[in-house]
Amino acid sequence: MHNIKEIRTNIEGFKKSLQKRYLDLNVDVILELDEKNRKFIHDKENLEKEKKEISKSKDKTLFEKSKVISIEIDKISKLQSDIKNKLDNILSSIPNIPLDDVPLGKDESSNKEILQSGEIPKFSFKPKSHYELGEKLNMLDFDLATKTTGSRFVFVKDKLALLERALSNFMLDMHTMKNDYKEISPPLIATDNTMFGTGQLPKFENDQFEIKLDDSTDRKFLIPTAEVILTNIVKNKIIEKKDLPMRMVASTPCFRKEAGSYGKDTKGMIRQHQFYKVEMVSIVENDNCISELERMTNCATKILDLLKLPYRKIMLCTGDMGFSAEMTYDIEVWLPSENKYREISSCSSCGSFQARRMKARYKNENNETVFVGTLNGSGLAVGRTLVAILENYQQEDGSIIVPKILRPYMNNMEKIDKI
């Protein structure tokens, strides 16, 4: 959420920033609404002052006049709040502004590769896709999910279910024991206001699963990522400086409609309506966002290092970043069947963008109340990690070697085999 005051005082700068996002937005409309809004506020306040003085004077002869003023105030208030709503609607749909170091570009072709790591496996046979492997093992069942639920769902069974659970546990252990994150098991449902805080609403409502829970006035949604519910822990709070940074991690199912991705990744479990993800969230002092982003990204890549999966780290360009981000690293894991890297984690700094929407603040060293910085990153997407293990660790006979680091989490199983 952008500060209208800042926009007003730096129109050209704001326009330029939006151009980085390749956004076609009429800034003049914003300024016009802002001006109208302020005029109404001004008029309204003058009347309110007059009314206040009458009531203070307790002069009965003026009471009738006060009534007339009240009616006038109501009229102006209505006009003012309509304008303000329009303005807020526009402002809350404008994405965060990229940091200067973010490469300029419209789409993923302008993303910048930072590094590659790990050895891409060589196969003496044609590597199969994860869904072929999983179906042959009788441990991934897409048809069954279609029958019970619909497309873009899957039944994970038997040893792969264990592998999935092992991955969650392994990742959580790393982040809690080595990386200083506090484990949270949060609600999987969030209110509309919570969804607004992290930026899923109002613009991306079509991607969300709304559910009917009760007749309360707020709306409820299944979380598309634990980022939503973890970040909003600090909503409407003023945090003590000594309590920062706050680092939290959760393993949760995530629910996404994936509207607009028809025909994309329709096979397999790359793109599902429901998937597990281990999510890291950091709440930091605003100046520490960049260093925390580096730290968080390292926490994510460390998991891939330990699993011995080849990956690369890229910085997303201005046009490819998510709505709330000011800088994003994507981590992409190597998938032999596709012969390319696929996203397995995305770590973003949101600066104070989400904090402003959530009204999440802290007292800085000058005792001023200022907005916190928020960051989120997958550490990692569990479903896609499962995919990566199946494909990278596959054997010619269709069995899967269990990565060494996971074996303690899987009753020391060394291989996933049919039977």
Next chain:
RNA sequence: GGAGAGAUGGCUGAGCGGUUGAAAGCACCGGUCUUGAAAACCGGCAUGGGGGCAACUCCAUCCUGGGUUCGAAUCCCAGUCUCUCCGCCA
């Protein structure tokens, strides 16, 4: 599901129709004292918005939304949330 109680500043907590934006305490910041710290004492300390270069000033806000009144933190209605008791239940 039934019956009650409550929601006030960063926190705790008074106030229950008219200088109350709000007592008091804690926390925090500045000062005196101290070799330094602690204690004690003095002072400061809510948020959002409008106007002004600024000192400053105006408006709103005591859970949310309506209503009564010249005037509402205080009265009325609706909603949300929290707590206690009873019932049901993983």
